Amino acid sequence: MQVVSISSLKGGVGKTSVTTGLASSALAAGVRTLVIDLDPHGDSSTALGAPTGSLDIGRMLKAPRRAHLSENVVPSAWTTHQRNTAGGTLDVAVGSAFTGIYDRPDLGKRDLRRLANVLAGVDQYQLVLIDCPPSLNGLTRMAWTASDNVVLVAEPGLFSVAGTERTMRAIELFKREFAPSLTAAGIVANRVRSTSSEHAYRLDEMRSMFGPLMLEPYIPEQANWQQIQGAAHSVHHWPGESARSSAALFDELLAAVRKQGKQTRR
Ligand SMILES: Nc1ncnc2c1ncn2[C@@H]1O[C@H](COP(=O)(O)OP(=O)(O)O)[C@@H](O)[C@H]1O
Ligand SMILES: [Mg+2]
Numbered sequence: 520m521q522v523v524s525i526s527s528l529k530g531g532v533g534k535t536s537v538t539t540g541l542a543s544s545a546l547a548a549g550v551r552t553l554v555i556d557l558d559p560h561g562d563s564s565t566a567l568g569a570p571t572g573s574l575d576i577g578r579m580l581k582a583p584r585r586a587h588l589s590e591n592v593v594p595s596a597w598t599t600h601q602r603n604t605a606g607g608t609l610d611v612a613v614g615s616a617f618t619g620i621y622d623r624p625d626l627g628k629r630d631l632r633r634l635a636n637v638l639a640g641v642d643q644y645q646l647v648l649i650d651c652p653p654s655l656n657g658l659t660r661m662a663w664t665a666s667d668n669v670v671l672v673a674e675p676g677l678f679s680v681a682g683t684e685r686t687m688r689a690i691e692l693f694k695r696e697f698a699p700s701l702t703a704a705g706i707v708a709n710r711v712r713s714t715s716s717e718h719a720y721r722l723d724e725m726r727s728m729f730g731p732l733m734l735e736p737y738i739p740e741q742a743n744w745q746q747i748q749g750a751a752h753s754v755h756h757w758p759g760e761s762a763r764s765s766a767a768l769f770d771e772l773l774a775a776v777r778k779q780g781k782q783t784r785r
Contacts, residue, residue, distance in 0.1 A: 521780035522638065522647040523704060524662040524669045528682040530653030533672045533709035535562045536744065538650040540769040541776065542567065542609055543753035545646055546597055547766070548773070549607040553592060553641075555634070555649045556614030557658050559622065563650040568596025568751035569611035576637075577617025580661075583636035588612065589643065597753040608644070612637075618658060626657035631697060635665040646777070655689050663693055668704035668780055670734070675708050675721035684728065704779040705734035707772065712740050734775045736768045 525538045538554060545552040555576055556563040564571075573593045579586035592610040621630060638647065649662040663669060671686055673679040683706060694701045706729055712718050726733050744765075747757045755766045 520642060520644055520647060521668065521777065522649070522666045523776060523780065524649045524651055524659070524666040525672060526651040526655075526659050526662070526669055526686065527653065527672045528655060528686050532653075532674050532679060533707075533738070534558075534653070535566060535650055536748070537670065537672050537707050537709060537738070537772075538563050538648050539566045539748070540738070540754060540765070541648055541773050542595070543597065543755045543766065544769040544773040545648075546595075546607045546609045546753065547755045548770070550646050550773075551608040551644045552646045552648065553610045553612065553644045554595070555612040555647060555662075557618060557634070557649055557662055558614055558652040559616045559619040559658075560652075561614035561616075564611055564614045566748045566751060567609070567611050569593050569613050570596075571613065573613055575615035575617060576612040577615045577620070579612065579637050580618065580621060580633045583633050583639075586637045588637050588641055596751055597756065600753060600756045610644075614650075618652075621661060622652060622654065622656045622658045624656050626660060628697070630657065631661050631664045634661045638665050655686065660693060660697075663690070663701055664698055666698075666701060668702055668776070670704050670776060671706045672709050673706055673725070674710050675718040675725065677721070680721055680724055680728070683725070687729070702779070703732060704776050705732045707734050708737040710740045711737040734772060736771050738765075738768060738772070741765055 525534045570593050574591040592612050595609040598609050651659045651662050673683045
């Protein structure tokens with residue numbers, strides 16, 4: 520089981536989009552996958568068409584030893600859309616505002632282990648993707664404590680480059696103190712506009728700063744992305760050439776993330 524946190528310092532850069540894109544590829548490839556929606560906004564639960572009514576992840580974190588994750592996850596609506604493809608699993612640990620109580624900067628060691636404890640003994644998944652909230656506070660650190668790898672999402676702009684460097688440093692410090700086997704699986708450049716010279720410049724800058732940590736392919740700005748997310752559909756199930764080419768990009772990205780996981784698995 521490879522546990523991957525999808526993180527960034529700030530909101531709106533595409534954590535949820537990358538999480539759901541990777542989940543779509545994993546489902547299409549028949550990989551048994553769980554998405555944990557750790558953002559109090561619950562966007563990935565919405566995008567994955569996860570039915571409400573189950574015990575959400577916030578309440579599971581409250582009592583990790585009694586949480587019984589396997590009984591409280593729900594299947595994503597995508598599994599019915601893609602029933603006839605590869606027969607993979609895509610479950611969701613549903614997000615809720617309740618998780619917000621843990622998003623403090625001063626979370627102690629015991630609280631940091633809450634998600635790891637919820638996941639303890641869970642072995643039916645090959646891949647766990649954790650969609651993190653837009654900060655490096657308690658919830659993101661709780662996700663890192665439970666993870667093998669961190670994928671950072673960044674847009675190729677001035678502030679994101681600086682933010683990514685800060686986040687890399689935060690991961691290094693956190694690793695030393697709390698999670699020695701945590702590794703950065705890489706950086707995903709999202710919303711890349713091929714016609715923008717500023718984007719090309721920032722991507723060059725990021726490649727020289729982060730070297731092989733820059734994952735490929737980059738994910739371009741896609742006109743119909745919000746429409747697909749709004750309909751709670753997977754990119755693999757959406758008709759049209761542009762969705763097909765996005766799906767292929769996420770397939771490649773998933774392979775890169777999985778490869779990194781194989782090299783660093785605990
Ligand atoms: N590659 C992309 N192309 C077009 N729109 C995108 C892309 N990635 C993200 N978006 C849009 O940008 C907004 C923020 O993305 P989201 O994934 O919710 O970011 P985060 O989870 O980091 O806050 C959403 O409305 C989403 O649809
Ligand atoms: Mg999000």
